[in-house]
Amino acid sequence: MTTKEALFKYILRIGDTNLILGQRLSEWTGHGPFLEEDLALTNITLDITGAAKSLLEYAALVEGNGRTEDDLAFLRNDRQFFNVQITELPNGDYARTIARQVLVDCFDFYFYQELSKSKDETLAGIAQKSLKEVTYHLRHTSAWLERFGDGTEESHNKVQLALNELWQYTNELFEMNEVDEILIKEGIAVDLNVVKTKWEKHISDLVEKSTLIIPQNVFMQTGSRKGIHTEHLAFILAEMQALPRMYPDAKW
Amino acid sequence: MKSSQDIFELFSEIPDPEIPVISIVELGVIRFIEVLDEISIQIIITPTYSGCPAMKQIEDDVRKKLIEHGFSVIDIKTIFSPPWTTDWITQETKEKLRKYGIAPPEETTQDKSWLLGIEKKITCPRCKSLNTKLISQFGSTACKALHQCQACLEPFDYFKCI
Incomplete structure (x- = not known):
């Protein structure tokens, strides 16, 4: 694999994770638990989808064969997507949506801190931008996790159940392969072991503060780095891609 | 030939699409202007937020203003670093x-x-x-x-x- 091929795959991985999470979260728009929270989650969704646009735009530039960010988003099949599986899972109830968001926001918070130092100027720039936004997201979703965990018996049970079910998808965030190996040597990619240590400490403190428990001895899911997904991804793509696939010449 | 300062002044007439009392220059999204000749110009802008829907509008407004003032080769690029700050x-x-x-x-x-x-x-x-x-x-x-x-x-x- 050349450095260019590795870089393309690396940007796709980050871009797809943002795109699919943004698409998933957008299902809450207009359905939030109350107006202010609906606006909050929609704002978070907008930031995430905006980051996806910048990343896929850059991926298309790096690939350099004339594809655009829209081609990458709308004309690839499920096996060609590299988003982590946790992002494609159904939203479930609000506790579940928040639990996932905390886990991903916290990853992004430390990941973007490291990526801000990348020798690739475009990636570093996007990371610096997103870091500012994710800082707000993490503050917001952490406050909700605490409120659910330390709230009523029902909210506590719901958010604990969500953590129990989501935990098996967390290891994928930190998986590294040949792509990472090539790009870490070039000073472009982030060593995810560094992110993992910080993430574990942060999540462990937050979960404890929220009177919740981190599930132990969980089987960890894997596959997204190779384009292997849960059954949910193809359904999101079917909805997201329907219009551009049916009307390939449609203009915004 | 117009100077980049002249262009900054022109852009001061473009209101922010969401907060019309301030201009896009006051908002700080116009980072760099280089007038290449009578008709060619390069503009670098930076988004306030990654997904800010006003950015497209701002880009369109900038293009329109430049066309009104005789430019026809207009290159607008977006950069992310340094990231926009309220400072x-x-x-x-x-x-x-x-x-x-x-x-x-x-x-x-x-x-x-x-x-x-x-x-x-x-x-x-x-x-x-x-x-x-x-x-x-x-x-x-x-x-x-x-x-x-x-x-x-x-x-x-x-x-x-x-």
């Missing part, structure tokens, strides 16, 4: 925001005290009371948070500090 908003612009009913950013991004859970008191743009509370970190647009004044009971937007 670039001047005192004068902050005063315009306040008069419009939006509480301007009161902190600077150098101030990290909020990390320790210390919330800055935001002044109500209407009655100037400091007795206000945060309703939501997120408001009507990506760049604002929602607060409420406990003295006059009015809800108001606060321009988030990033």
